Amino acid sequence: MTRVGIIGATGYTGMELVRILHNHPKAELTYATSRRLSGQAIADVMPHLYNAQDLVLAGFDAKDAASAAELLFVCLPHGESMNIAADLYKRGKKVIDLSADFRLRDPEVFGKWYGEHTQPELLSEAVYGLPELHREEIGDATLIANPGCYPVSVILALMPLLEEGLVSLDSIVADSKSGVSGAGREPKQNLHFPEVYSNFSAYSIAGTHRHICEMEQELGDICQGEVKLTFTPHLIPVSRGILTSIYARPSDDMNESSLVELYRKRYSVEPFVTVRDLNEALPGLKDVCGTNQCILAPRYDERTDMVVVISVLDNLVKGAAGLAVHNMNLMFGFDENAGLTDLPLYP
Amino acid sequence: MTRVGIIGATGYTGMELVRILHNHPKAELTYATSRRLSGQAIADVMPHLYNAQDLVLAGFDAKDAASAAELLFVCLPHGESMNIAADLYKRGKKVIDLSADFRLRDPEVFGKWYGEHTQPELLSEAVYGLPELHREEIGDATLIANPGCYPVSVILALMPLLEEGLVSLDSIVADSKSGVSGAGREPKQNLHFPEVYSNFSAYSIAGTHRHICEMEQELGDICQGEVKLTFTPHLIPVSRGILTSIYARPSDDMNESSLVELYRKRYSVEPFVTVRDLNEALPGLKDVCGTNQCILAPRYDERTDMVVVISVLDNLVKGAAGLAVHNMNLMFGFDENAGLTDLPLYP
Amino acid sequence: MTRVGIIGATGYTGMELVRILHNHPKAELTYATSRRLSGQAIADVMPHLYNAQDLVLAGFDAKDAASAAELLFVCLPHGESMNIAADLYKRGKKVIDLSADFRLRDPEVFGKWYGEHTQPELLSEAVYGLPELHREEIGDATLIANPGCYPVSVILALMPLLEEGLVSLDSIVADSKSGVSGAGREPKQNLHFPEVYSNFSAYSIAGTHRHICEMEQELGDICQGEVKLTFTPHLIPVSRGILTSIYARPSDDMNESSLVELYRKRYSVEPFVTVRDLNEALPGLKDVCGTNQCILAPRYDERTDMVVVISVLDNLVKGAAGLAVHNMNLMFGFDENAGLTDLPLYP
Amino acid sequence: MTRVGIIGATGYTGMELVRILHNHPKAELTYATSRRLSGQAIADVMPHLYNAQDLVLAGFDAKDAASAAELLFVCLPHGESMNIAADLYKRGKKVIDLSADFRLRDPEVFGKWYGEHTQPELLSEAVYGLPELHREEIGDATLIANPGCYPVSVILALMPLLEEGLVSLDSIVADSKSGVSGAGREPKQNLHFPEVYSNFSAYSIAGTHRHICEMEQELGDICQGEVKLTFTPHLIPVSRGILTSIYARPSDDMNESSLVELYRKRYSVEPFVTVRDLNEALPGLKDVCGTNQCILAPRYDERTDMVVVISVLDNLVKGAAGLAVHNMNLMFGFDENAGLTDLPLYP
Numbered sequence A, B, C, D: 001m002t003r004v005g006i007i008g009a010t011g012y013t014g015m016e017l018v019r020i021l022h023n024h025p026k027a028e029l030t031y032a033t034s035r036r037l038s039g040q041a042i043a044d045v046m047p048h049l050y051n052a053q054d055l056v057l058a059g060f061d062a063k064d065a066a067s068a069a070e071l072l073f074v075c076l077p078h079g080e081s082m083n084i085a086a087d088l089y090k091r092g093k094k095v096i097d098l099s100a101d102f103r104l105r106d107p108e109v110f111g112k113w114y115g116e117h118t119q120p121e122l123l124s125e126a127v128y129g130l131p132e133l134h135r136e137e138i139g140d141a142t143l144i145a146n147p148g149c150y151p152v153s154v155i156l157a158l159m160p161l162l163e164e165g166l167v168s169l170d171s172i173v174a175d176s177k178s179g180v181s182g183a184g185r186e187p188k189q190n191l192h193f194p195e196v197y198s199n200f201s202a203y204s205i206a207g208t209h210r211h212i213c214e215m216e217q218e219l220g221d222i223c224q225g226e227v228k229l230t231f232t233p234h235l236i237p238v239s240r241g242i243l244t245s246i247y248a249r250p251s252d253d254m255n256e257s258s259l260v261e262l263y264r265k266r267y268s269v270e271p272f273v274t275v276r277d278l279n280e281a282l283p284g285l286k287d288v289c290g291t292n293q294c295i296l297a298p299r300y301d302e303r304t305d306m307v308v309v310i311s312v313l314d315n316l317v318k319g320a321a322g323l324a325v326h327n328m329n330l331m332f333g334f335d336e337n338a339g340l341t342d343l344p345l346y347p
Helices: A012-022 A047-052 A062-068 A081-090 A107-114 A131-140 A149-163 A211-223 A256-266 A317-332 B012-022 B047-052 B062-068 B081-090 B107-114 B131-140 B149-163 B211-223 B256-266 B317-332 C012-022 C047-052 C062-068 C081-090 C107-114 C131-140 C149-163 C211-223 C256-266 C317-332 D012-022 D062-068 D081-090 D107-114 D131-140 D149-163 D211-223 D256-266 D317-332
Strands: A002-007 A027-033 A071-074 A094-097 A143-145 A173-178 A230-235 A242-248 A273-275 A294-301 A306-313 B002-007 B027-033 B071-074 B094-097 B143-145 B173-178 B230-235 B242-248 B273-275 B294-301 B306-313 C002-007 C027-033 C071-074 C094-097 C143-145 C173-178 C230-235 C242-248 C273-275 C294-301 C306-313 D002-007 D027-033 D071-074 D094-097 D143-145 D173-178 D230-235 D242-248 D273-275 D294-301 D306-313
Touching: A002 A012, A002 A062, A012 A027, A012 A047, A012 A317, A027 A062, A027 A317, A062 A081, A071 A081, A071 A317, A081 A094, A094 A317, A107 A211, A131 A149, A131 A317, A143 A317, A149 A173, A149 A211, A149 A230, A149 A242, A149 A256, A149 A294, A149 A306, A149 A317, A173 B173, A173 B242, A211 A230, A230 B242, A230 B306, A242 B173, A242 B230, A256 A273, A256 A294, A306 A317, A306 B230, B002 B012, B002 B062, B012 B027, B012 B047, B012 B317, B027 B062, B027 B317, B062 B081, B071 B081, B071 B317, B081 B094, B094 B317, B107 B211, B131 B149, B131 B317, B143 B317, B149 B173, B149 B211, B149 B230, B149 B242, B149 B256, B149 B294, B149 B306, B149 B317, B211 B230, B256 B273, B256 B294, B306 B317, C002 C012, C002 C062, C012 C027, C012 C047, C012 C317, C027 C062, C027 C317, C062 C081, C071 C081, C071 C317, C081 C094, C094 C317, C107 C211, C131 C149, C131 C317, C143 C317, C149 C173, C149 C211, C149 C230, C149 C242, C149 C256, C149 C294, C149 C306, C149 C317, C173 D173, C173 D242, C211 C230, C230 D242, C230 D306, C242 D173, C242 D230, C256 C273, C256 C294, C306 C317, C306 D230, D002 D012, D002 D062, D012 D027, D012 D317, D027 D062, D027 D317, D062 D081, D071 D081, D071 D317, D081 D094, D094 D317, D107 D211, D131 D149, D131 D317, D143 D317, D149 D173, D149 D211, D149 D230, D149 D242, D149 D256, D149 D294, D149 D306, D149 D317, D211 D230, D256 D273, D256 D294, D306 D317
Parallel strands: A002 A027, A002 A071, A071 A094, A094 A143, A173 A230, A273 A294, B002 B027, B002 B071, B071 B094, B094 B143, B173 B230, B273 B294, C002 C027, C002 C071, C071 C094, C094 C143, C173 C230, C273 C294, D002 D027, D002 D071, D071 D094, D094 D143, D173 D230, D273 D294
Antiparallel strands: A173 A242, A242 A306, A294 A306, B173 B242, B242 B306, B294 B306, C173 C242, C242 C306, C294 C306, D173 D242, D242 D306, D294 D306
């Protein structure tokens, strides 16, 4: 068993890693940290993890981490991750960082959206951990920047269109709707249960959400051009899941069957992307709840000459912890599906 | 008190009319029908209406209806409404029809989306009941076609832009999200509680939803041009409310402050449209729950040169029954606010 | 118009008072305070209250409060209320206190559950504001202790049984389930949206919830005996409403029809208590959402010789703000129904 | 791999079996039926099961079933199951029946609650499939009556008390709250999404729910006495989970620490029952969502001399499909945990 650790195990992505690793055939959780709850057993502070109770939460110590595990998942807030990840990286450990700290290649762009980067030299070392885009580099990587949840949802939905140059680059709109776990585990007034229940709202609209720069970087790479993305995130009153509705104007004649065929072909070898055919139902959040799947339904509105793509995934799995385990599987040469074979919990 | 009746009182819009009329200072419910439940008291079949219990549901009879009430709200499914509304209209009654049967002026367009119309001559008599657009005609009308819930949400959000010719007509996307009461009260597999809870999905995408023709008719009138609308409805796992996110490309230079100012000016006299300023919070469904308000937040994404408008309303009130009561108030010269002064139920 | 004020207007009960008073025909809100948000308009800090926007929140000042209003609703946390209410009371103002500070007559019992009382001499002045029990004293009162939400739900359900001496006093179990707004508006980890959604749990069980002493005081008065109540509160993942299931062993032969008849008779004159007959549906939270009704369904399980009573109400209305307005109506001789005629928002 | 089949695979328990069996190391799904959807692939009619798509749904045929599988899970409605299960049993197949058809030993009692039994001679052959009570008989059984979801929740919560004779048998109250999937997948008016959302209600109260006879049979066996259970089921507006609050009067002096110790000891060897200690948090539905665990928190209210036990489980797993797989594991000598090691999906 490969020994792995989680830095920041009591947030939602950390918890979710504990859950997935619990059934992983090749990896074993041997180290987990929490700033506030160190010294307590995981199962005592997160009682739903009663079957994973042996492990005691530590305060973070780089030397301990390095000796306890071969790979570390870093699940800390943006800005807090970079130094810790760098320390572990320099000790020769494999690191999968789930924050935004290593997702942007350009320190200036990083600085503009997130503030100054303290480890700019590592930005070029990090591989953007989206296997459908960078499978080979991930296999060879030591430091993985695990993508953001919205970017996975959006990039997978647009990749075939941009690879083939089928849409006008300044026309793309991504209207995303996310469950509330995407906003983290910290209690806040606007995330207090009675405020969210029965509610639905948009936030960080009109070009202000930080995931935009990450999406534009990767989308630009794919099409070798400049993508300007209109992105609108919304909060759905559920715990998990992201559904994105993508709109893009074709740059040339479009045919709906060919469009779907393109997607099916592009993703035919991918274990974690499913394409819904024209005669199949549109996907909903429940189709992916608890799984590492992204389901795409590409469609064409000929009345208005607009491509519409529906994309769903579980933000904590394919949008975070499951994707991180997929990256680990690639880094260690495990079966790509290892630990990721669950069907969705339905209903 | 003006005597009014409801044809089809046990669906969600019928029920909601009973609720609103209960506190109306000028109108009194004197007649209500139900096909399946005639002969029973309203409060017996809908126990939440325990304070409105005197009225016994009748089977529909045009003569009875005409003698019992001066105005009839017709809350029947599309296709079933037209003959009944026509009958009442011909008996000299005022009619507010909440189905789609009189919303389209062109019988051919109606035929294409809904099937043949049996009362095509009445289509030109009917006034599209959106007071912000047709206040005066409504005051003089005998037959009102009460707008669909999505169209109210979309038209109010686009009206100022189209009136001023500020956006490119072929660029408009309306991404709408609706609570489940919008799908009606009939039990269905896909609306069964466990299937919808924790779920979120799109439906009738890529130009297939019937409300498109209604929106394009009214939007085209406003701008004296042809609007082709890309419309994507989604189902939010809540009971009430619609939030629409509108995207449109400016046809010329755009300025965010002027944009908001335009909206505030356009709607300053409107009692049921509120515009959120740039320093104000984006609206959510709870801000309008149970009220007749539509709240708009027009914004401009200068990175991508795209106008983004967020629009929220309660689909059963401003999107149906409250709007119908507003129309009644105009038809009878009541205070526009009569019966519609409730603040939202929050949280 | 009678001028009234709210001390602590930005919590859930304060907000709900603003909502109800907005449509009250005899009372006008002329004063409202908030510690953290003073100086801002109500509608700016609680944007859902956009139609009530003239009033600016003040920091609390007893003299200002006394000159601005004839009646003050005090919506502060337990312990913070007593001195402020006492101050207003001594200035000759009518006070309705929505905290627990004046609900217990015995300062020792208060001390045991809540800590020392600073105004013990006022405890005997305060009237427990449950009109179904103390209508006349409320009419003459200057200081009202507005009951807790659970106690209203439980006391109304048990009152007829205890008045008639029909059940064994040591056998009573109250299994209560409350929406999350009952836990207040302060964000907390265990009330964070993703933690509560899809969840359901009990809390403060086995004799540890503070509302027990209040219930036992009033129930003991009713039956002139000592009641020991087994009380179990639970959290339902919804915003509003309490449903209590009561169990009690009959002290003598019981007959289900007579039981229901007893309840109907006892509450026949009460505008805000409804009794569901044997052939009527059991009530649910939606039957009372947004209203001042308590609905009771008394039943008898002859297999086990146990009385079972189902009791539902909206914790923010009949369990707090609506009840407070009812008390105000009685204190000022208004129509009891004034401001409280809304039907439930359904669905 | 042991070949197993599911009769009635498109209801909620059937679906859940497909999900659990998908990751089972020893069993393989080789046969599945659906009356309405035969001829279609599982993944086509239940698109969330996209990874289990090879199997085509058949119409039921006893001979085909018997040749395709060694064990059949029968997931049909009560009354429809008995003949099919009998047929398979007579063909020498192992059968786990998830309906109520074989849960009662006495045909007369069955007749009273469910109607006449057509296979009364099989009632004595069937083993009640609760491993914590009948582990050995299950290992030797050919026909298993898989318990109802409420009975599992109630029996496990009471078993230690009744085995030790600690409570008065006529005093027991079980107040149960269930997610809506427990009511099945058939769309109904009262289970239509908008009717249940934000709602909470009791149903089948005062001795009328069919699970009572099953609970009283097993509880009576445990204590060798007659148990009369006051049982009140409620509907929680969530998809999954049951929480039961049990009340019972001690027959002698009770001590809370000893009480918890008794439970811990009784269940120490059980892989799927967890007991929460006095210093541990009370369990909620999310602690068991998607898992085969039942968590118990036994407590004692010394003020009222009442034992209170909180019991939570996932109605579709420990209350149905997971329990059935546990029974299969025992029947075939597999590891008891096989296929049942998932941690809960949280949040």
